Amino acid sequence: MDYFNRAMEQAKQLQQIAADAAQKGIEQATPLIQQGVAKAQELQKTIVEQTPYLTAAAQEQANAALQHTSAFIASSKTVLDAGTQQAQQHLTIFADQAKKAADATLSAVQSATQKQTPPAPPPPPDPPVVS
């Protein structure tokens, strides 16, 4: 599977897992949160592997996606550390971070796969001056 499809598939799974987790109570959500963290790490690995081959603009998008994925992982730790009463509130942030990570991955992938416009040909030389 190429970079585009692998990253998109992982982003989609991450988004799905987080959305499912947000619908559940903390006890039922815990395995999904752990699954989400594993998926986020996979996604980070996919992005990092591809980063050296990207243009500067695409690297910037890839870095943004990595940051959102890290924020997602951090939010999952907050959910797991929170007490039962606060967990639901943190699950909302967790789901939001997953969405941001998925959206940023899509932007990064699109930037990486954008067709490069060939540079414009140089202008023709000035005709010789006839005196």
Added chain:
Amino acid sequence: MNPRLVNLLASFIRGTSDYALARLEFSMRFGDRPAPPVLDRLPDASETALRERWDQIEAQLAEIAAYVKQVESSSGTEQRADPAFRWLRRTVRELDQYARALRWVLTVHGEDRAP
């Protein structure tokens, strides 16, 4: 807060997650097209979320509806019948219905969203 509004907002938030997935699926299927516009996720089904974020959400939804119309008018039958596009269109219709219902409740019950 009006319980009907809370229910509608909760449904809208679930719909936002569905749209995010449909958006990714559509982008995977049609990589050569620009991605459908982003729709922010409301943080929760609360009055604060409604007051602070709803106008922006409605504006984003309008952009998304325009995008779907544009794809419909510029694509062949095969693309319009593609499951990824149909899923995208279905989620947008559902979101639009929730948004209209929300607007209706806000109007009829005169909920004041001013800060």
